[in-house]
Amino acid sequence: MEGIAGTRARLVWAINLSVIALVLLWTVPTFGLLVSSFRDKDQLAVSGWWTSLTASEQSGFVRTAAPVEAQRNEGGEWVIDGTLLPEGGGRITGFGTSSRSPDAFAPGAAAELRDGGMLRVAEDGSYRITAAAPFEATRGIRIFYTAVEPPRFTTDNYREVLTSEGMGRAFLNTFTVTIPATIIPILIAAFAAYALAWMEFPGRALLIAAVVGLLVVPLQVAFIPLLRLHNEIGIGKGYLGIWLAHTGFGLPLAIFLLRNYIAGLPREIIESARVDGATDFEIFRRIILPLSFPALASFAIFQFLWVWNDLLVAKVFLGAGDNQMVMTGRIVELLGSRGGNWEILTASAFISILVPLIVFFAMQKYLVRGLLAGSVKGG
Amino acid sequence: MEQIAYASLTIVIGVGGCVAYFLTSNLALDALFPPRGPHAGANINRANAIRPWLFLFPAIFMLGLYLLYPAVYSGILSLMDSGGETFVGLDNYAFLARDAKFQESLRNNLLWLVVVPAAATLFGLLAAALTDRLKWGATAQSLIFMPMAISFVGAAVIWKFIYDYRGEGQEQIGVLNALWVALGGEPQAWVTIPFWNNFFLMAILIWIQTGFAMVILSAALKGIPEETIEAAIIDGATPLQVFLKIKVPQIWGTIAVVWTTITVLVLKIFDIVFAMTNGQWGTQVLANYMYDWMFRGTPDFGRGSAIVMVIVALVIPIMIWNIRNARKEMR
Structure with a gap:
């Protein structure tokens, strides 16, 4: 297919250049943020970050x-x-x-x-x-x-936002929200996904359709009813409430992804285990769970990124005090109160995107696999 | 530290509770209908009829309580007054129909709906096609995909910095104004220019979503049978013709999936507008307007819920389309 000899070399050049342009367009904004967050605040305020290497x-x-x-x-x-x-x-x-x-x-x-x-x-x-x-x-x-x-670089900005601007505490709060909200839905979804994939019972098709339908329900519908519910049963605003909320909101995607994956496992393995007298619970624990690791990892990354990056659910289900303010909420506050202090904003933003970026680059394989399972196959 | 301990304890209780539930409920079922003895056959059948529901119960319970019940409840609230006490019929919807700010939100949402999925899909397709046969294509893809990991709020800071505005004569520290001034323009406060500022906000979401579109479309392009492409080349098709007439038609289904996925996201867009302008200067969108009614000043649950129902109504066609696709898939 590499025919058309004469134009090929030029075409390759054009492709390489356009990809370089695309990559630059998609990375330079983040790079500018990173560079700026390390600049001296007086220099940052009067010159563009692209001049930061020159006097x-x-x-x-x-x-x-x-x-x-x-x-x-x-x-x-x-x-x-x-x-x-x-x-x-x-x-x-x-x-x-x-x-x-x-x-x-x-x-x-x-x-x-x-x-x-x-x-x-x-x-x-x-x-x-x-x-x-x-x-x-x-x-x-x-x-x-x-x-x-001469250009001055410093880590003072980070020191300041972590201590006096409260990002250190907010980082801890975000962690507190994210970890349980990522782990708890996985187990619930895995059992349900197995039932929907490999067990025969009336109403199965209807349930699967319901899960697919719930995938796109706007979370906004849940706020007032759930806040009232949480107040009535005494949870109020706090960590327990947001863990439960994220669990509920994450379940449709979790069940959908895992069901797609588990339904694709070879029938022979499961049937032969049944013939050998294994119960469904044993099959699930000994065969399904270990084999589903890639799908579990995919969902875990999705849920982690989604919960870590979420602003809206946190604003609704958590209080506004220092002990419950997550990083996204804190940054939005800083955007209001310290709008012109770019050394504060850039450093805060970078702290909040650092962990997702690490997770992204370390586990990209699983993320891509999950996206494909979620979109190409199903709908 | 206390908080970390609390979180760890919750994980242990949550996970342990789940495991304990599944374990004991299954054991109880086996004890109730032992798969041996005189009625072994009947017992196995009965246990098998019940077991799926044991597996499904926690999921159904959570989905019902956290999504289904609130959706119905919100529907009812949208027919009630501000405190959710008295039935007012369609008054809230009638109010919205006359409300200028709501019309602005709806118009902006529709604008987002047209521009963002189209642009993100187009850029994604372009990136996927260009990196397809490139030696460093995987690296390029991973860099274009990267914004996907960044929160909307983080992205808002990144782009607010790009759009930063300093008065004329001062040195511009925002990239866009610096370029604009270098090209001979006057510095602009981009996010405050009515109408066009919507596009500056949309650029952020396009920047984030292009990677998603690229990854999925790239996989679809790789799945195209080689023979069709080879045949076209032998017949003398140019690379552009191969792409537009052979490759693209074969991945229409995937393009549609990407398009609708981004569309659903756009309908719910909140964080970017909230962090960038908070709906000022004519950039209001439905989700942010709903937040205003529900949580700012004196909350009005009725009107807030009515706006939510408008978003739900916009999502429903896509929901039906998804369900139909999923059912086709399963057959």
């Missing part, structure tokens, strides 16, 4: 300590000195004494201050203010500067 120009000001206290007498001259830039932090390209002209003077030049005294700033950021008479001001003198700063 950036920044303007700022430093206020010196109160002159009356900071000054010292050096050979009859009053002196205040210090540095404008953090250690190893770039190069001054200009400085000034008012916010309107932060680069009025070149490094090394002398600028006259309004209250008397001369200001000198060297290229490395060190400054020196000298005057013949002692300083009397109690407020610090502001020095404006423009500097070229």
Whole structure:
């Protein structure tokens, strides 16, 4: 099929380039988030992440300590000195004494201050203010500067969101919600799937149709009735309620996936076990469960990703306190309250997507298999 | 830590409880109808008639209590007043029919419904076709598939960062505005531009769902019999003709499945709108509007439930189509 010789080489090129373009389009957004989350917050606020590997120009000001206290007498001259830039932090390209002209003077030049005294700033950021008479001001003198700063990367953003922004606690809460909500439906669904696949009883076809129908029922129908139910039986809002809710919501997919898989197991194995006198319970435990591992893994990944990433069910069935707030809920809150603080948002978002990404890349095989079983065969 | 212990305990009780239930119920059944003795045959038959229901009971119970019963209950609530106390007939639906915000939500949902499944399926088909015979195709696929693992909220942050807006003259830190300015445009606050902002939100879902479409369509493409393709090439078909006239027609069924799956997802779309705009600037959708009525300010269960029922009504055709397909499959 690799016919049409002349155009083939060009075609291969075109295909490779288009795939590269697609891959870039689909990965760059996430990559930008990752890079930004490690950038210094002052640099992040003023330059795009794609410039983060090159030096950036920044303007700022430093206020010196109160002159009356900071000054010292050096050979009859009053002196205040210090540095404008953090250690190893770039190069001054200009400085000034008012916010309107932060680069009025070149490094090394002398600028006259309004209250008397001369200001000198060297290229490395060190400054020196000298005057013949002692300083009397109690407020610090502001020095404006423009500097070229090397890129700064830091893990401070992560430290901040994990502690003071509550993402650490939220991470724990998400874990608490996810693990039971992933494990409990599997067992319930596996038994039901076996019954629907290999046991004869009236109403079986109807039940399977019902499961397929329930697959697409919008979860929204369940909120008010279930909240009322939970309140009446005393569960209220909390972890037990959300575990039960996720179990119920996850069951249609679990039963559907597992039934498809289990129904496809070879008939001979099950029949010969029956002939040997094994009960259905034994067949299920000794044959079905071990053979169904791939399908169980597929569903487990689906449910894990779905519960971990869920926002709506958590907002409805959990309280809004720190001890129950999950990561998605916390991030939505931060989007409202810290909308402009991209160092907080990017770091929080990355913490929340890290575990799903690890699960995704480690177990992709099972995820794909589950998708195929769920969509291509059934409906 | 206390919480982790609580969760672990629940897993143990949940899993242990399930195992104990299945074990004891089956043992009890065997004890009640022992498969030996004078009535062995009759007993086995009776036990076999009951056993499936033992296996199914927990699942049926949970499905009934957590999906079926609430669906019926919500239907009833949609005919009641805000507190769910008095019967008001179709008043809530009549209110929605006149409500401008509801019309906006419905219009936006329909817009999503047309654009997102089409775009995601198209991009997915394109990606599947292009990576099909590529040496590094598997790697490319896995990278395009990756957003699937990212939550809608995480994706909202990623894209809000891309759409970030700074006033004119300032350096843009959002990719889109930086490109736009580099091309000579004026910086725009993308998510606040009425009507078009809907498309900026849709882009997020398309970005997430393309990988799903690609994976399934890629498998379908691989399943096409080689002979049909070879025959077409011998007859002188160009690669594009082979794709459009030989391959695509053979995977229509799968394309339809992908399309409907994404459609169902779109009908329920909530997180992206909630996190990006919360329905402001003309981006409201049904699920978010329902959330407003149910949980914000003074809750109105009647109107909220009526909106849910509208979503259910939109889903039902797909539900019927799925059930019919599944039954065909089983025969």
